[in-house]
């Protein structure tokens with residue numbers, strides 16, 4: 646157990662504001678348990694290790710979707726394309742069936758939902774998870790990776806979705 650040292654904490658509003666200056670790619674984590682698909686939008690996705698191939702994301706302890714995903718044998722990281730901002734918003738919206746029309750998806754291996762027209766997919770088996778602060782760190786072992794063309798990514802910055810603009 647890590648000892649928590651008393652000390653000055655950053656002002657929460659400033660913390661959020663500085664974090665929002667960090668542009669991030671947008672993914673939707675999907676899985677299914679007992680035939681029911683579930684998914685949520687996340688920007689906390691990151692690669693962790695190449696050997697073994699590991700990736701991670703962080704999910705809010707209060708998420709109502711995570712309990713539906715956490716027992717899945719497999720989950721997919723759907724890397725959203727630049728024209729999928731509405732899809733990202735849809736998978737963050739409470740109280741709707743996120744997989745209903747106009748969401749376009751298909752069941753992949755083991756029935757894991759794969760969103761259509763994404764920049765890429767990673768298929769993962771749960772590797773480990775850790776309660777950390779008010780989030781859960783989820784690490785997945787990547788078993789398959791699919792890249793799609795064009796792979797123009799969706800980005801999130803200061804509360805808005807946008808696209809990547811290369812220097813040349």
Ligand SMILES: Cc1cc2nc3c(=O)[nH]c(=O)nc-3n(C[C@H](O)[C@H](O)[C@H](O)COP(=O)(O)O)c2cc1C
Nearest residue numbers: 685686687688689703704705708709710736737801
């Ligand atoms: C751009 C964006 C990024 C998000 N990133 C995360 C994230 O990394 N982790 C997380 O737990 N929730 C994240 N959310 C929020 C969840 O998508 C959303 O709160 C959740 O799906 C709705 O609550 P539920 O989990 O109870 O369904 C993000 C939302 C948006 C719009």
